[in-house]
Amino acid sequence: MGIGLKALRQIAALEVIxxxxxxxxxxxxxxxxxxxxMGAAASAGRTFTxxxxxxxxxxxxxxxxxxxxDLTPDEDQQMIVxxxxxxAAAELRPVALAADTACAAxxxxxxxxxxxxxxxxGVPEELGGSAAxxxxxxxxxxxxxxxxxxxxLAVATLATSAVPTxxxxxxDADQQATYLPAFTGDEVAVSALAILEPRPLFDPFVLETxxxxxxxxxxxxxxVKSLVARxxxxxxxxxxxxxxDRGPALFLVPTSGGGVSVTAEPAMGVRAAATATVAFxxxxxxxxxxxxxxxxxxxxxxxxxxxxxxxxxxxxxSQAALDYLVPYVNERVAxxxxxxxxxxxxxxxxDIAIETAGxxxxxxxxxxxxxxxxxxxxxxxxxxxxxxxxxAEIGSSAVQLLGGHGYTKEYxxxxxYRDLRTAGVYEGALLV
Numbered sequence: 001m002g003i004g005l006k007a008l009r010q011i012a013a014l015e016v017i018x019x020x021x022x023x024x025x026x027x028x029x030x031x032x033x034x035x036x037x038m039g040a041a042a043s044a045g046r047t048f049t050x051x052x053x054x055x056x057x058x059x060x061x062x063x064x065x066x067x068x069x070d071l072t073p074d075e076d077q078q079m080i081v082x083x084x085x086x087x088a089a090a091e092l093r094p095v096a097l098a099a100d101t102a103c104a105a106x107x108x109x110x111x112x113x114x115x116x117x118x119x120x121x122g123v124p125e126e127l128g129g130s131a132a133x134x135x136x137x138x139x140x141x142x143x144x145x146x147x148x149x150x151x152x153l154a155v156a157t158l159a160t161s162a163v164p165t166x167x168x169x170x171x172d173a174d175q176q177a178t179y180l181p182a183f184t185g186d187e188v189a190v191s192a193l194a195i196l197e198p199r200p201l202f203d204p205f206v207l208e209t210x211x212x213x214x215x216x217x218x219x220x221x222x223x224v225k226s227l228v229a230r231x232x233x234x235x236x237x238x239x240x241x242x243x244x245d246r247g248p249a250l251f252l253v254p255t256s257g258g259g260v261s262v263t264a265e266p267a268m269g270v271r272a273a274a275t276a277t278v279a280f281x282x283x284x285x286x287x288x289x290x291x292x293x294x295x296x297x298x299x300x301x302x303x304x305x306x307x308x309x310x311x312x313x314x315x316x317x318s319q320a321a322l323d324y325l326v327p328y329v330n331e332r333v334a335x336x337x338x339x340x341x342x343x344x345x346x347x348x349x350x351d352i353a354i355e356t357a358g359x360x361x362x363x364x365x366x367x368x369x370x371x372x373x374x375x376x377x378x379x380x381x382x383x384x385x386x387x388x389x390x391x392a393e394i395g396s397s398a399v400q401l402l403g404g405h406g407y408t409k410e411y412x413x414x415x416x417y418r419d420l421r422t423a424g425v426y427e428g429a430l431l432v
Contacts, residue, residue, distance in 0.1 A: 146316065152419055160192070170292040189236060225278045312363055366380040
């Protein structure tokens, strides 16, 4: 890395750079390599040594009750949403096609997202995070705003926040003291929530990834996870596995311990998230790796919170399609008039607006119940069903309304269609 930096600095100092008009690109390259190189060095040297906490885990306090049924974002949430929308429009949307083609998000974009503090949204303030109150609603709003820029890049930027959010919700004091500092410092660790397995009709409550007690204490983990976002960069996985005689459970698995292999697995959608298959072969874990004590309620809550996150990004992408279609059908002229004058077109756009609003309301309602400490599993299931069904229909209708244009990469609707299909098959990766 040092040799490369020295060479880049020498190139950037040449006068010919100014003569050919490459001063700006050269300086950006030097900045990018320096920043990314230092991040890689920090990641390569990071180890998660077990640290003893204060004895009592920190939790964000429950959301303050409003007294009435009101899903209107408060002032702080509205400020966050506006900031995320600006970031999505300025940073995500312009590079979305290139990221989809490359099956990876630009390093500069991921660094900018990290500087926004996305990884600490679910971490209590007492531990260096930004969560004064437990708020799945805020997480949903952020995911929706980012997905309005691009769903695949939203997953790429939010994926690493799932593990610290889980630690904030269910980690004990030792686990929080051991792992959370890696997410609250200047160089944020990359992590991933790995639940999905490579088989048809996957059920997250029936897992083929197995964990068994090891001789002398701890656990041994074996299995394969599929479509894990940013897996190649991850330093820490939160893995769902069937714990012998105890049911499905969550395990913290650092990649530095060995036995973990990653293979690129580009999919039909969310390609910018750099999805991969992760194999765990006889990975030996300490007893402290078990998150939530194998409590089945904790595991079920994790699954439903993850599904709510996918509902949120589906709502964001659906709203993006609607916002794109309205001016398009009013400006596109066929047979001497805008195609919006045709009832079939107008009714289709109207249906998209109605279904997007319904998806949003169901998602926000489920998240608000989670924040209130009420049972929200039924509401999360309703939201997921709506988002899976209507999200796919919205993507398909967007392609249809653009005709031949909708089938080309010159227009973003074909990418939104592919990404919206993902909400029906994905488990894990995101968490609110």
